[in-house]
Structures are given as C-alpha cells and as structure tokens.
Amino acid sequence: MSEMTPDVVENFKIKAGLVGAVVTEQPSLAAAVQYVVDVCANKSPCEILADEPEAAVGPEKGPNGMPTRAKRIIAAPEIDKAVFADLAAKAEAQGFACLSEGLRKHLAGIDVGLSFAICGVAASGTCLVAGTQEDTRLAGMIAEINVIVLKKSTIYPDLPSVCGILRDLQKDAAVNYSTFITGPSRTADIERVPATGVHGPLELHIILLED
Amino acid sequence: MHEAPKTLSDYRKNIDEALKDDYLRKTLDTFAVAYRAGRDAVFQEVDEKTLIKQIADAKDDACQHMEELYAQFKAEAEKRGVIVHRAATAIEANDIIARIAKENGCKRIVKSKSMTAEETQLNVRLEEDGLIVDETDLGEWIIQLRHEGPSHMVMPAIHLNRYQVAEDFEKATGDKQDTDVQKLVKVARVQLRRKFMNADMGISGANFCVAETGAIATVTNEGNARMVTTLPRVHVALAGLDKLIPTLDVAMTALQVLPRNATAQRLTSYVTWMCGASPCAASPTGKKVMHVVMLDNGRTAIAKDPLFSQIFRCVRCGACANVCPVFRMVGGHKMGYIYIGAIGLILTYFFHGRDNAKALCQNCIGCESCKNVCAGGIDLPRLIREVRARLVDETGNNAMGAMMGAMMTNRKAFHTLLKFAKYAQLPFTGGDVQFQRHLPAILLGKHDFKALPAIANKSFRDRFPAIKQNVTSPRMRVALFAGCAQDFVYPEQLEAAVKLFNAHNVLVEFPMEQTCCGLPLDMMAQRKASIDVANQNVKAFEAGRYDYVVTLCASCGSFLKHSYPELLAASGKVHEVAAFSGKVIDFSSFVHDVLGVTKKDFNNYGEKVTFHAPCHLCRGLGVKEAPRALIADAADYVPCAEEEVCCGFGGTYSMKFPEVSGQILAKKLDNVAATGATRLVTDCPGCVMQLRGGAEKRGMKLKVTHMSELLAESMKK
Secondary structure, eight states: OOOOOHHHHHHHHHHHHHTTOEEEEESSHHHHHHHHHHHHHHSOOOBOOSOOTTOOEEEEEOTTSOEEESSOEEEOTTOOHHHHHHHHHHHHHTTOEEESSOGGGGTTOEEEEEEEEEEEEGGGTEEEEEOSSHHHHHHHHSEEEEEEEEEGGGEESSSGGGHHHHHHHHHTOSOEEEEEEOSSOEEOTTTTOOEEOSSSOSEEEEEEEOO | OOOOOSSHHHHHHHHHHHHTOHHHHHHHHHHHHHHHHHHHHHHTTSOHHHHHHHHHHHHHHHHHTHHHHHHHHHHHHHHTTEEEEEESSHHHHHHHHHHHHHHTTOOEEEEOOOHHHHHHTHHHHHHHTTOEEEEOSHHHHHHHHTTOOOSSSSOTTTTOOHHHHHHHHHHHHSSOOOOOHHHHHHHHHHHHHHHHHHOSEEEEOOSEEETTTTEEEEEESSSHHHHHHHSSSEEEEEEEGGGEESOHHHHHHHHTTHHHHHHSOSSOSEEEEEESOOBOTTSTTSBOEEEEEEEOTTHHHHHTOTTGGGGGGOOOOOHHHHTOHHHHHHOGGGSBSSSBHHHHHHHHHHHHHHHHHTTGGGOOOOOOHHHHHOTTOOOHHHHHHHHHHHHHHHHOOOHHHHHHHHHHHSHHHHHHHHHHHHHHTHHHHTTOSSBOOOOOHHHHGGGTTSOOBOOOSSOHHHHGGGOOOOOSSOSEEEEEEOHHHHHHTOHHHHHHHHHHHHHTTEEEEOOTTOOOOSHHHHHTTOHHHHHHHHHHHHHHHHSSOOSEEEESOHHHHHIIIIIHHHHTTTSSOHHHHHHHHHHEEEHHHIIIIISOOOGGGBOOOOOEEEEEOOHIIIIISOOOHHHHHHHHHHSEEOOOTTTTSOOSOTTTHHHHOHHHHHHHHHHHHHHHHHHTOSEEEESOHHHHHHHHHHHHHHTOOOEEEEHHHHHHHHBOO
C-alpha cells in the first residue's frame, strides 16, 4: 500500500485528465461494473476493422466507413468470478456479449475492454496494467474504449516509487508482460496535430475505487 | 532513403532546396517555439539538472560494464525463454533476423519504430529475401510509402504536410482521402489492423534492455508496439548494446526525462515491459518465439573511447534537433543521415563512416542549445568539433583550415595581416568607417544578407598605450582579453569598457602578447593550432597578477573558461591553466556582480532597448540575469521574443553556410523589429557584427551596440 494522501489522488486525477483520460470515482465494484456497462451502452457500436466472418453486422457504417458490430462486446479477462458474473448479467440484459477469453477471434475490434491496474503513478496519471495473459493484454489493446479500475490506495507519487512493484513482477517470474498506460493511444505524426486512437483505444476511462 | 552529401558544395545545394520549402520552414518554426514552452512546463515538476546528471552517471557506468551487463541480460532473458543474439555488424544483425524469419516460415512482418533498424537498413535486407515488411508507426508508415528515411528520430514525418500524406494514402488504398488530419490518422487504424492480424513476425526496437531481469521496454504513443509484440507468433527486438542498463531504477530515472524532452509529455501513452517469452495463442506451442538481437556495429570500441563513450548516454529523445536553430531552418533530412540532429552528426561518423559524415559534421553553428537540453548531458558541440578534428587527422587537412592554422599560430604575422587589411579594403568602404560598401558581388556571393564590417583604422592594441587612465589607488586590477573582432574591428567597444571601469576605480591592463582565443580554429578542426594559441594566451596573462581577466566577447569567454582546461589537459601546466580560466569573467557579470553597479550609476534616458543573449553567454557561461538587469538600470528594457536563440553568426559557420546563417538572422531581426526598440544591445562582438550588418542591409532604424557602449554612454560622469 502506498502512503496515500489526498494530494496524491488529486494529482493523479489532474495529470490523467491532462492526457485526455476520463477519470471517475465509484464507491464500489458493483458501481464500477454498472459504469462499464453504461459506457458500452452510450458509445456507438464498434467498427469491424478487418474480416471477421462470423461477426453480425449492424445496419450502420462506422465513422471510418467500416461495418459495425450488431452485438457489442465487452471483454473482462482475469477478473474475480463473482464480479464477472455480475458484469455478464448486466451486459447481457442490454444485449451485449461479455467475454473473459478468446479475444483473438475479435481482433477486428471490440467495444469495451476492462482492465484492473496493479498500481497508479500520480506524477503522470499513469496506470500499471498486467498483460502476461494474452487475453488480458488484448482487452486493453483492441477495445475502442479501455476502462481501467484503479484502487486509490495503490496510487504512488512518481515512477521511482513504483519501481519495486515492477521489479517484483519481473524478478522471479518465468515471464511477465506489463504496461504503463497514460491516456488513450495518440499520435502527432501528421503536421504535429494531436490525434487520439491510432492503433489502440480511442478513449481511456479510469475508475478510482475506494477501498 | 536519402544520400548523405559528400562535399560541402553538394551539401549547400541540398540546403538551398530545403530553405525554399515554405511548408517545412513554417512547421519547424512553429514547432521550435511551441516545443520550448511545452518542455519548460513539464520540467517544472521535476529536478531537471539532477535527473540529467543521474542519467549521465548511470549510462556512463553501464557503458563501462557493457560486457557484464550483456552476459547478465542474456542469462536472465534466456532463463525466461528468450533467445539472445549478438551481432558484430549491421549486416550480421540483418542476417540473423532474416534467418529467424526463414526458420520460422515467416512471410509477413510488421514493424514498430526502431532507429537501430534504420541504422542497419533492415527493411532493405528483408525485402531482398522476398519478405513483406510493413511499418506500423504512423510516421514511419508514411515515409515507408514514400521510400524516404525519417527526418526526426521521434517525429519521422515532420517534414510532410497533410496533403502529401493524403496523396500517399490514396495511392496505398486506391480510395480518395479526406485531408483532415483526424481522418488520415484513422486510415492508418483501419489499414494497419489487418496487417497486424495477418503478420507472422513482429519486429520492434527497445528503449531499455534491463540486465537484472532480462526485460526489454518500448516507449511509444500509438499502441502499435504492443500490437507488433503481441499479435504475430514471432517477435524479434533489435537493440544497440548501448541500451543495456543494470536495473529498472535507471529506466525509471530516464523515463522522467525522455518523454518530457522528446515531446513535452510527462510519460508516453505506453511504456511496455516484456520480460520473457509470453503466452501467444497464434504460436503452435502456445508460447511466443522471442529473440533479442543486440547490435555492436562499433559500439564496444566507442565504449572504450574516453571522450566519445558519452554518446551512449543518448536516449534518442530527439531534443537536440528540437532546439537546434539549423534544424529549424533546414529540417532533418539535411541535418543528419539516418540519425538526426546534433547526435546524428556524431553517430553518422561512427556508424555510417567518414564519407557520409565529413560534410554533415560541418553543419553545427556551435550555439550549445543542444548541450543545454540533452537528456544525458552530452557535450554535443564539443564532440562535433572533435569529429571534425579526427576527420582532419584521418583524411588530411583542407586548404582553408590549414592556411588559417598556419597564419593564426604566428601572432605577429596574423596581426600584421589584419592591420594591412584596412588598406586592402579602402576601395570598398567608400570612406564609411563601419561597413564595406563596394565589395564586388562576385566576392560577396551568398553573404549579401548582411553588410560586412570594415577593419578599424587603428586596432585597440595600438590605441591602448595612449589611453589615460585616471585611477589613483585602484580597488582592482583587471586584464582585458580582447579577441580578434574587438581588437581589430570594434576597438570602440573596449574603449567604452575602459572608461566605465576607470570610473569605478578599476585599473585596466592589456597584455600585448594575447592572440586569437582559438575557437575559430577549433571550429575549423585545426586542433593543433588551437592548442598552440591557447598556450600563447595562458603565457601572455601569466606574469601579471590580475584580479580578473575580463572579456567582452562571450565566445572567447566561454572558450577560455571551459575549453582551455580540456584543450590543455596534457600540457603539463594544468595549474596555470586552471588559474587563468578561473579568473576569466564576462563583461556584464563583472560590471553587475563584481563592481555592483546599480541604477544610481546611470542617467536613464528612457531609450527603448532590447537584448540579444549571445549563445556563449546565456548557455556557454550560464549568464542570464546580469545583462538584463544592466539594461534595465541604464535604459527602458523591452524583452524580445526568443531572446536566447542564436543570431546565426557562429563565427566561421556564417562563412561555410551563409544561406542558413542569413535565414536565422532574418528570424532574429523580425523578433527585434516587433519589440519597437530603437537600440539592440548584446554582449558579443560577433553578434554585433551579424546583427548590425543585417539591420543595415534591411535599412532598419535600429542602433546595434555592445553592452559596454550603452553603459559608457549612460553612465553618470
């Protein structure tokens, strides 16, 4: 646990906001789950960026002229079984698919990917997210919106203060793949004009959770 | 892929083209100004100087232990299922990667950005083997479609506009494209997703190779590196041996500077840590086939070089280009070969050979802006001068440099030449004491952007004995170091200083054996000659026990103070040199900090005066407050936009690259004109020469003077 102070949390919110992340505070995991389903309901259906023969196609084309999913997909790999059951029930009530694995079948794009952060870094509004399991990694990569749940008690002031956590992940592990995520996918490669959603998520939402 | 110019005259032609590219000029101009502001803002939250020092120390240490780190990294990575290779040369690295592709039956390759793969020209080799290679970083994809190389290490397509990109995308997709940037970005999202999905092999670079855990890291924004390292069943990372670091802590330190320096970000969107071969459903074994190729290509030899080993502190942030006034004018394709910017001029020499480096390495104006922001604190301007000197040693001297060297080491002959030059120029000055009026155009060539100054009728050294100093019991004795420009072109600047010093009870001496400081010689790669004159100068000031050695030339000052101890390290007179350099002080600091001159000492006539901060004053000597405070004491100080940006002079630079020099000057004078000031003051005779000549040529109603003249004119009698 970090030496959490209100300042660290406030700083995290400011810095994450500066890079275009949508930061929200939720009182409980149940509320976080509801938030994820709402995000999925309020977005336009995901564009199918490549051939996916079995995908059901909706009536409208996406903003880039690609077909869209008739049935929206939320992916939430490697999460607590009870929480997943709750999410799946709420998602299915809305007509969305909720997956915990098999994301390689949907590399053409999914609507929402849910990830759980290992810890946060206030100085840059960053989340450290696990991705050793392929589906966990894919959920945050191929989703149009990536939602990361971050416990307030795991927000640290700066990069050096999370170095030990990263070392523990790698040191005695047979394998580890993890990522510091700071805002949505972005570029300024054309005329230095800022643009988000190049290859990764178009939007990044961070749910700060009390614990 | 562009060619590096092989001769200076080819290089000038290339540069001419770049200077005519209005889009490039405008983009780089806007970028230069926005970058500085953005960088300043994100560095306010961290201790910049301390972090840079920590990076420098850690990377120096890593460089000294490269072999141990390699062994440890290899052992740790292989424990985790990664195969680590070592390639002695670029060709060997490409061979290894081509072999991995073949052994694994790979046909389609996706790549994320890797400067090391640019260094080895990996794509060329893979395509020769019939492999399909797609770059997936947006900028890299664009330049791949155009068959170009990157023009910036971080923003590879910064030289292109949206219309060019739209056209390239039309050719690639066969569809008409909107020129809206947001939509163009999405073209890449759509087009490249299927390439990620269909690829058998992903190639990435690595920003860090961490010995303690065998992990590699990539620092990216678009998310393509995560795709490249996740979707295909084979992943190959290519990295230079200089990317080895002992611990994750070093990476955490570097990550606080790299994104801030590169793009004024606190952290990039993704920093991905890959420790071992991870699960991969596309692989028949269920596990990724992962290789890391560590490239030597001369690095182990450079690591042993006591001076050049510091180039491995480079974290490839590109900041040295971002702040470079020359890059701003000509763009990256003219400011490097494969590696761009100040570090690019040096790396070209080491990685891509003398032929590619010899013209490029001339294109540094020596303003020290890069050194001032470098994430690893690399002394880039010094190393560029050093590369020039080595090229002279290896490939023989150039006629011009050799002549200068021979002439200037003989002080008497050199000074006699300067004195006679005043007769030679008579037909051209038309009686004007300031400028050469009638130089035939053929002699002037591309230097016609400024009026050239005339050699003074009588040099300062000839005037000095006649100056009556009414100082009875002096509080201090100082020696003036004149430098060639003030001694022979602007002696009145020194006379003004003597007048001011005397009024504050300071006795001035002028050691007659002093000569050129040596900086122009060093810029011309005349190392032996610059050491020679440095020795002459130290000797010339040795006898007198002066409290200070004051110079009114910021470039001389910075060279005497910081470069003499380096140049004369092997002279056997280390203490004498240290004593001399320790006493050197610039004019403004001496007047403001030592003499303690204040408002009360001046008649402030309310003249609107603006300031140009000479490179070697604000960066070379780190003097920022004193000159501005003095102007405000003596006049109405109006700050100027981009006050600390080079005026384009750079001594011999303005002779070698007059077109670039003229364009940098034009920008400066635009900013000066916008202040509405009637006088421009600066602290260096070289800057006065450039700025006064430019203002005269433009017919501006602007008086350009040295600080000493403003202060002497305004001081209370």
